[in-house]
Each structure stands twice: as structure tokens, then as C-alpha cells.
Amino acid sequence: xxxxxxNMHMLIPGLPLLAFLINGLFGARWIKQEAHWIAAxxxxxxxxxxxxxxxxxxxxxxxxxxxxxxxxxxxxRVSVGFSIDELTAVMLIVVTTVSTLVHLYSVGYMHGEExxxxxxxxxxxxxxxxxxxxxxNNFLQLYFGWEAVGLCSYLLIGFYxxxxxxxxxxxxxxIVNRFGDFGFAxxxxxxxxxxxxxxxxxxxxxxxxxxxxxxSLLGLETDLATVIALLLFCGAVGKSAQVPLHVWLPDAMxxxxxxxxxxxxxxxxxxxxxxxxxxxxxxNLSPAAMAVVAVTGALTSLFAATIxxxxxxxxxxxxxxxxxxxxxxxxxxxxxxxxxxxxHLYTHAFFKALLxxxxxxxxxxxxxxxxxxxxxLFKHMKITAITFWIASLSISGLPPLAxxxxxxxxxxxAYSSGGSFGKMLWATGTLVAFLTAFYSFRVIFRTFHxxxxxxxxxxxxxxxxxxxxxxxLMLLCAGAVGAGWIGLPALWGFENHFAEFLKPVVxxxxxxxxxxxxxxxxxxxxxxxxxxxxxxxxxxxxxxxxTDLPERAAGAMSGVPYRLFFNKYYVDEIYDYLxxxxxxxxxxxxxxTVTDGLIIEGIVNGIPRSIGRISQWIRKAQSGVLHHYAxxxxxxxxxxxxxxxxxxxGN
Amino acid sequence: xxxxxxxxxxxxxxxxxxxLVVTRKNPVHSVLWMLLLFFNIAGLYLFLNxxxxxxxxxxxxxxxxxxxxxxxxLLLDLKKEIAGEQYTDIWSIAVSLVAGLFLLVIxxxxxxxIADSEPVMLSDLGQPDAIGRxxxxxxLFPFEITSVILxxxxxxxxxxxxxxxxx
Amino acid sequence: xxxVTWYMMLSAAIFCIGIFxxxxxxxxxxxxxxxxxxxxxxxxxxxxxxxxxxDMRGQILVFFIIAVAAAEAAIGLAIIISLFRNRxxxxxxxxxxxxG
Numbered sequence: 063x064x065x066x067x068x069n070m071h072m073l074i075p076g077l078p079l080l081a082f083l084i085n086g087l088f089g090a091r092w093i094k095q096e097a098h099w100i101a102a103x104x105x106x107x108x109x110x111x112x113x114x115x116x117x118x119x120x121x122x123x124x125x126x127x128x129x130x131x132x133x134x135x136x137x138x139r140v141s142v143g144f145s146i147d148e149l150t151a152v153m154l155i156v157v158t159t160v161s162t163l164v165h166l167y168s169v170g171y172m173h174g175e176e177x178x179x180x181x182x183x184x185x186x187x188x189x190x191x192x193x194x195x196x197x198x199n200n201f202l203q204l205y206f207g208w209e210a211v212g213l214c215s216y217l218l219i220g221f222y223x224x225x226x227x228x229x230x231x232x233x234x235x236x237i238v239n240r241f242g243d244f245g246f247a248x249x250x251x252x253x254x255x256x257x258x259x260x261x262x263x264x265x266x267x268x269x270x271x272x273x274x275x276x277x278s279l280l281g282l283e284t285d286l287a288t289v290i291a292l293l294l295f296c297g298a299v300g301k302s303a304q305v306p307l308h309v310w311l312p313d314a315m316x317x318x319x320x321x322x323x324x325x326x327x328x329x330x331x332x333x334x335x336x337x338x339x340x341x342x343x344x345x346n347l348s349p350a351a352m353a354v355v356a357v358t359g360a361l362t363s364l365f366a367a368t369i370x371x372x373x374x375x376x377x378x379x380x381x382x383x384x385x386x387x388x389x390x391x392x393x394x395x396x397x398x399x400x401x402x403x404x405x406h407l408y409t410h411a412f413f414k415a416l417l418x419x420x421x422x423x424x425x426x427x428x429x430x431x432x433x434x435x436x437x438x439l440f441k442h443m444k445i446t447a448i449t450f451w452i453a454s455l456s457i458s459g460l461p462p463l464a465x466x467x468x469x470x471x472x473x474x475x476a477y478s479s480g481g482s483f484g485k486m487l488w489a490t491g492t493l494v495a496f497l498t499a500f501y502s503f504r505v506i507f508r509t510f511h512x513x514x515x516x517x518x519x520x521x522x523x524x525x526x527x528x529x530x531x532x533x534x535l536m537l538l539c540a541g542a543v544g545a546g547w548i549g550l551p552a553l554w555g556f557e558n559h560f561a562e563f564l565k566p567v568v569x570x571x572x573x574x575x576x577x578x579x580x581x582x583x584x585x586x587x588x589x590x591x592x593x594x595x596x597x598x599x600x601x602x603x604x605x606x607x608x609t610d611l612p613e614r615a616a617g618a619m620s621g622v623p624y625r626l627f628f629n630k631y632y633v634d635e636i637y638d639y640l641x642x643x644x645x646x647x648x649x650x651x652x653x654x655t656v657t658d659g660l661i662i663e664g665i666v667n668g669i670p671r672s673i674g675r676i677s678q679w680i681r682k683a684q685s686g687v688l689h690h691y692a693x694x695x696x697x698x699x700x701x702x703x704x705x706x707x708x709x710x711x712g713n
Numbered sequence: 714x715x716x717x718x719x720x721x722x723x724x725x726x727x728x729x730x731x732x733l734v735v736t737r738k739n740p741v742h743s744v745l746w747m748l749l750l751f752f753n754i755a756g757l758y759l760f761l762n763x764x765x766x767x768x769x770x771x772x773x774x775x776x777x778x779x780x781x782x783x784x785x786x787l788l789l790d791l792k793k794e795i796a797g798e799q800y801t802d803i804w805s806i807a808v809s810l811v812a813g814l815f816l817l818v819i820x821x822x823x824x825x826x827i828a829d830s831e832p833v834m835l836s837d838l839g840q841p842d843a844i845g846r847x848x849x850x851x852x853l854f855p856f857e858i859t860s861v862i863l864x865x866x867x868x869x870x871x872x873x874x875x876x877x878x879x880x
Numbered sequence: 881x882x883x884v885t886w887y888m889m890l891s892a893a894i895f896c897i898g899i900f901x902x903x904x905x906x907x908x909x910x911x912x913x914x915x916x917x918x919x920x921x922x923x924x925x926x927x928x929x930x931x932x933x934x935d936m937r938g939q940i941l942v943f944f945i946i947a948v949a950a951a952e953a954a955i956g957l958a959i960i961i962s963l964f965r966n967r968x969x970x971x972x973x974x975x976x977x978x979x980g
Binding site for chain 3: 689693
Binding site: 724735740743747750751758788800801847866867 | 881882885886887888889890892893894896897898899900901903904905906907909910912913914916917920923924927928930931934936937939940942943944946947948949950951952953954955957958959960961962964965969970971973
């Protein structure tokens with residue numbers, strides 16, 4: 063039983079890896095435009111296996127074990143192993159489902175592009191890495207997957223590497239993530255130092271009942287668990303684009319749109335949330351770290367939502383929306399509602415991937431990303447428009463769509479997490495829900511309704527995308543509608559299946575929740591729906607009915623908040639002044655001239671130069687004349703005899 | 714007294730002929746002096762009870778190898794070559810090196826202590842039957858290897874010396 | 881009775897003359913003859929030792945040396961022929977493509 067399970071588990075990441083190897087090695091020369099067959103087939107089989115895994119897990123057959131000893135050095139022993147539990151099963155479904163649909167979608171979207179096989183090779187590599195990340199049974203393998211998805215993200219953002227902005231965006235994503243990963247790595251070192259192992263089971267069972275020692279760090283009195291938790295959270299901040307490391311995600315939109323859907327909306331960026339859920343045992347030990355997590359999440363969601371209000375690039379709006387929703391998930395984890403966070407991750411994967419793929423479909427038709435140049439697309443591309451509508455309704459949290467259930471659960475659990483702190487988080491979340499509805503429908507009304515504002519000659523070429531693109535849209539649409547129904551709230555008289563399912567891994571939400579009445583819960587639900595509807599209505603009023611209202615509103619806000627939002631709070635500029643310019647200055651004036659120019663180049667060039675000079679002198683011995691060589695041989699012979707004679711005489 | 718006389722005769726002949734061999738301007742002369750030299754060496758071998766080796770020296774060295782040399786020397790048109798400078802630019806270095814080496818070897822020989830007493834003579838030392846028996850028993854394997862070396866030499870010589878075939 | 885060192889000295893003298901011929905002569909054929917001379921010097925030494933030690937193995941070794949010398953002569957002369965054919969010279973110091 064275990065044996066066959068193991069084989070199945072190995073195949074789930076193994077098939078995408080195989081597809082990557084085949085496409086990577088033979089793609090450019092032989093496979094070319096047929097690359098999608100291998101990649102899509104591999105990930106589709108992985109999806110089937112993931113579903114089988116989920117069914118097994120639902121029957122209670124979890125798995126935890128090592129496959130192969132990876133590192134064995136002194137006391138450090140790290141294996142490649144799998145941990146298949148409820149959380150992993152959910153993530154497996156999310157990753158393989160979205161990945162399969164994106165593979166399918168890309169057949170149409172990327173058709174005829176240069177580097178088609180390379181694109182599929184990267185997608186497969188990404189899928190493999192992401193699956194390794196979520197299936198890992200130890201922190202190092204998690205870290206491996208973590209870095210590997212970062213690499214794939216870099217490669218895919220910079221897929222159009224001839225475009226300078228794309229290449230720069232790739233680098234930005236990579237470098238910004240380094241900051242987070244640095245903290246994450248330190249966290250792993252601390253875990254190893256403290257618990258002597260990197261295995262989940264060993265670490266988490268050691269944490270059970272562990273008294274975290276108080277330590278002093280940089281003059282601050284704190285305890286070890288807080289430090290570890292915050293360091294791990296650093297990694298999550300980088301990967302899940304939380305404030306202040308969110309700057310890479312909007313730029314990541316330079317990559318092909320299917321990549322944005324898969325990596326920068328549905329899967330990779332949620333790895334941070336997955337990490338929080340996975341390490342809930344550590345975070346639960348430290349209320350301080352939890353508060354930091356919750357506040358970061360709330361701030362990020364508000365911050366990104368306000369920026370999204372005024373952006374004109376359709377993909378950027380969705381990117382900020384992603385950041386905002388990730389903030390929601392982190393907020394949920396911060397109040398201990400891990401299952402709600404993962405639930406939102408799960409529903410968000412569907413409607414956000416749908417939004418991105420819909421945006422890709424629009425871009426495919428219009429060849430432009432600016433919503434000011436769109437409009438009236440509804441009658442040209444009905445499937446895209448309808449699915450986009452549904453996704454936006456879902457993200458706005460309107461029942462009975464998927465987004466409603468997960469968002470409502472988060473808001474309720476935030477509200478009930480206790481005290482004014484919880485109420486503040488809830489108020490922020492509700493405000494964000496309103497803003498989310500507003501900017502989502504702003505995009506819809508600007509894109510699909512009204513008059514087409516683009517160039518006239520483009521208007522005749524507007525068309526619906528091919529079937530390979532619309533079919534994934536429709537499938538994801540089904541997810542965006544129905545994915546939430548497995549977690550219907552207890553308030554409505556259902557068992558919350560999703561939360562119950564994840565309970566063995568992430569536990570139950572704290573006990574205070576019992577102190578609140580049902581009427582309050584109904585009220586919260588009503589407010590969140592009302593916020594969504596209000597946002598929708600306002601967007602309709604501003605962008606669908608009367609078209610000069612936005613300018614007046616921007617003027618009425620006296621420009622300052624508008625400019626602040628429009629320029630993304632100047633975060634990029636602040637980083638430019640505080641970090642990039644000093645770094646570049648140091649690099650140019652100290653590293654290039656002194657370290658590199660004088661020391662390293664002095665050594666590197668000096669050694670060969672002196673070797674060259676000596677050789678110029680020695681090479682004269684290589685006269686090429688046989689007699690000279692013979693004379694030298696005889697001379698050597700002479701020396702040897704003389705030396706042995708002297709040596710013998712000396713004895 | 715008589716053996717010493719014989720030895721001095723051979724030693725003088727061999728040394729003198731060697732000098733002649735390496736100093737003649739015309740290779741044909743060198744080879745012919747070499748022929749005479751080999752006969753003298755064969756005589757020395759007889760003097761040392763090495764009848765078989767003496768015979769081989771005459772047949773193989775003088776009869777085969779030297780004839781081969783003579784063949785090649787006559788095959789090449791060397792008139793123009795002979796007209797040029799005979800010695801290399803480092804001939805003086807060569808002389809001093811060789812002189813030094815010889816002196817050194819002479820000094821080294823002083824360290825040798827070999828009993829000059831007449832050893833017990835093996836009756837069949839150097840007899841063809843004795844050498845043959847040894848070659849076919851104790852040294853059978855090297856003997857066979859020699860045949861392979863000669864075969865390789867034959868093939869190699871043909872490959873090296875043949876003209877390039879037209880394609 | 882003649883001391884063995886005499887033979888050895890004779891052998892060394894012939895060997896040195898061979899070295900001189902090899903280093904000092906430009907003509908590749910003479911150089912080649914010098915090599916044969918050196919081989920003969922070694923052979924004299926071996927036969928003399930064989931006689932004085934009453935050991936036939938010295939003569940066996942001479943036998944093999946002569947066989948190898950025959951092979952070497954064949955190859956060497958073939959090289960000389962192809963050299964002369966390609967470069968029209970037997971003067972070795974004119975051939976120095978390997979000059980550094």
C-alpha cells in the first residue's frame with residue numbers, strides 16, 4: 063500500500079520534471095511548436111494523480127516518509143521526502159488544476175511565439191518546483207522548491223528577454239525576493255540550531271509543549287519563537303509580495319499573461335501563505351509575530367487596493383488586486399484562521415487565474431494593455447466578457463460565488479479574533495472589499511462596456527480568442543462559481559467541510575470566537591456583501607453611466623491622494639533613493655575602481671602577465687633544433703652521473 | 714700477453730673506425746667504415762666467447778642493417794647536401810660535453826671492484842645451441858614479442874616510405 | 881687476463897663518440913649511424929659482462945637489442961626517406977617547425 067502510494071507521489075512532480083527535461087533538451091531543435099503535447103500531458107496526468115491523492119487523503123491515508131537521503135553531513139541529515147497531508151492535498155489540487163488549464167490556455171495564447179518550447183520547458187520546471195515545495199517533508203526541500211519557483215518566475219518574467227523592461231523586471235523580482243529569502247534562510251538555520259533537525263515531524267513535535275527561551279536580540283527583549291517566526295515570515299513577505307517587498311509583483315506583469323495567471327496569481331505567490339499555514343505550530347507560539355503578520359496583511363491589502371483604483375494597465379490592476387488578496391490571506395493567518403487563509407488561497411486561485419487569463423484574452427484581441435484604449439468589447443468577445451464578469455463578482459465577495467465564502471470567513475474570523483485589534487482588522491478588510499469591488503468593475507466597465515476607444519482600424523479585428531483559450535476560461539469560471547461550496551459556513555447550517563478537512567494540520571481557530579452571537583455574524587456577512595455591492599454600484603455610476611465623473615472625482619480629491627495612488631505611494635522611488643542609488647554608488651566608486659579594478663584585476667591580470675613574461679624568456683629554449691635537445695639530454699645525463707658520484711663519495 | 718695484444722688491436726681499431734664513421738663528410742664512406750667496424754666488433758665478440766652474437770653481428774648488422782643504410786644513402790641524391798657545412802653550430806659544446814662525460818665515466822669506473830681472477834668457464838657459453846635453448850624456454854615470450862615488433866616495423870616502414878596515393 | 885674495466889672503457893669511448901656524432905653532425909644519416917654506434921657500445925659492454933660473470937643472459941639481451949635495432953633502422957630509414965621527399969634536405973637543423 064505504502065509502496066504504491068510512494069510511486070504515485072513521486073510521479074506527481076516527476077512527470078513535469080520529465081517534461082521539462084525533454085522540452086529543455088530537445089525542444090529548441092526538434093520539438094518546437096509541438097512542445098505543449100509533452101508538457102500538458104505530463105501536468106494533466108499529475109492532476110489526475112493529485113485528485114487520486116486527495117481522495118486517498120480524504121479516506122485518511124496520509125503519508126509521511128523519506129525517499130532518498132539528500133545530505134548526510136555530521137549531525138545534519140536531510141532527505142528528499144514527501145509529506146502528504148490535508149494541506150498538501152488541497153495545494154496539489156490548486157497547483158495542478160491551474161497549471162493544467164494554463165498549459166492548455168498557452169497553446170492558443172503563445173501560438174507561434176519564438177521560444178515556444180522554452181516557454182513550456184519553464185512552465186514544466188515551475189510546476190515541478192512548486193509541487194516539490196508543497197509536497198516536501200522537510201524545510202530544506204521546501205527551501206529548494208521555494209528558490210526553484212523563484213528561478214522559474216525570473217525566467218518567465220524575463221521570457222521576452224529582448225525587451226529591456228522584461229529583463230529588468232525579472233531581475234527586480236529575483237533581487238527583491240533575495241531580501242525575503244535571506245530572512246527565510248536565517249529562520250531555517252535557527253530552526254536547525256534549536257531543534258537539531260529540519261524534518262517537519264521532528265520539529266513540530268518538538269515544538270509541542272516547548273517553552274521558547276527568552277533571548278535578547280539587538281537590544282530587544284524577545285523570545286526565540288518570535289524570532290524564528292518573523293524570519294520565516296520574511297520569506298513569506300518576499301514571495302507573497304507583502305508590504306514592503308511587494309514592488310516586484312506589478313513589474314512581473316512583463317511576463318506572458320499565462321505566466322502571470324499561474325505563477326503570479328494562483329500558485330507561487332501563495333507559497334508564502336502556504337508557509338504560514340505549514341508552520342502554524344511555530345507562529346502559534348508567538349502572539350507578537352502573529353500580530354505582525356496580521357497587520358502586514360491588512361496594510362498590504364489596503365495599500366494595494368488603493369493603488370489598484372487608479373492604474374490603467376489592465377494587468378497591473380489585477381496584479382495589485384492579487385497583492386491585496388494575498389494580504390487578505392496573510393491577515394487570516396495572522397489571526398490564526400489558517401484554514402480560512404488557505405480557503406481563500408484556494409478560491410482565489412480560480413477567480414484570479416480566470417481574471418488574468420481573461421485579461422490575456424482581451425490583450426490577445428486588442429494588442430494593448432491600457433484600459434483607456436478599450437471599451438465595448440462585450441459584443442465582440444462574449445465568453446471572455448461573461449467569465450470576466452463572474453470572476454469579478456466572485457472577487458467582490460458576492461454570494462453565492464466562491465469569493466464570498468472565503469472572504470466572509472476571513473472577515474468574520476478577523477472580527478471575532480478579539481478586542482479592538484480584531485475590529486480594526488475587520489474594518490480594514492471591509493474597506494478593502496469595497497475598494498476591490500470598485501476597481502474590479504472599473505476594469506470591467508472600461509473594458510467591456512461603452513464605446514471602443516482604441517484606434518479605429520483595430521476595431522474591425524476584434525474577435526473572440528480560440529477555443530484552447532476559452533475552454534480554460536469556462537472551466538476556471540466553474541471553479542470561480544463553485545469552488546467555495548465545499549466550505550459553506552456553519553452559520554447557514556452546514557458543516558464547514560473545508561475547515562474540518564484541514565483541522566488535523568492547521569488546528570482550530572482560537573476559542574474567543576464562541577463569545578460572539580450569530581446575529582453579529584449575520585451582520586458582518588451583510589456588511590461585506592453591502593460593501594461589494596456599493597463598490598460595484600459606484601463603479602457603474604462613475605464609469606458606465608456618466609463618463610466625466612472620474613476626472614471630476616480625481617479633481618475633487620485635490621490631486622494629492624490621486625497622485626499618491628497613481629504613483630504607487632512612490633515606493634519604487636523611495637527604494638531607488640534609499641537603496642538602489644547608494645548601492646550603485648558604492649558599486650561604481652568603491653567596488654569597480656578599488657576592489658575590482660585594483661585588487662582583483664591586479665591579481666588576475668598580474669599573474670598571467672608575469673607568467674607571460676617568464677615564458678617569453680623560457681621559450682627561447684624551445685629552439686626546435688634536435689641537436690640542442692640532444693645536447694641538453696646529455697648534459698642532464700652528465701649532471702646525474704656527477705651527482706650520484708658525489709653522493710656515493712659522500713657516503 | 715697475447716690476449717692483451719689482441720684486445721689492444723681490437724680496441725684501437727674499433728675506436729679509430731668509430732671516429733672515422735662520425736667524421737666522414739660523405740655518408741657512403743661512413744657506412745663503409747661502419748661495415749669494417751662491425752667486423753671488428755664481431756671479432757671482439759669471438760674473443761669474448763660469444764660466437765652466436767658474433768655471427769648475428771655479421772649477418773644482421775653488417776649484412777642486413779648496413780646494407781639497408783647503404784641502400785637509402787645511395788637512393789637519396791646527396792650531392793648538394795654534402796657540399797654544405799658538415800657540423801652543427803654547437804659542435805664545440807658537443808666535444809666538451811662528450812669529453813666531460815667520458816672523464817666522469819672513467820672516474821666512476823675506479824669505484825668498481827670486480828675480481829680479475831679467471832672465473833670458472835661455462836663450456837657452452839655463447840654456443841648457438843645454448844642460446845637457442847634459452848630463447849625457446851626462459852625467454853620465449855620476449856622472443857615472440859620481438860617477432861611482433863619486427864612485423865610492426867615492416868608495416869610502419871612501408872606506410873612511412875610509400876608515396877601518397879592519388880585520390 | 882684483461883680486466884673488465886678495459887672493456888667498459890672501450891664501450892664508454894664508443895658511446896661518447898656516438899653522442900658526439902649525434903650532436904655535432906647535421907646530416908640525419910650520420911646521426912642515425914651514431915645511434916647504431918651507441919647501441920653497439922652497449923652491446924660490447926653487455927657481452928663483456930656476460931663473459932666475466934659467466935652468465936648467458938647478457939648475450940640474450942644483446943640478441944634482443946639487435947632485433948630491435950633492426951626494426952628501428954627500418955623505421956628510421958623510412959622516416960629519412962619521407963623527410964627527404966617532403967623537405968628535400970637531410971640537415972636536421974634546418975627543420976625547426978617546433979621552435980617556440
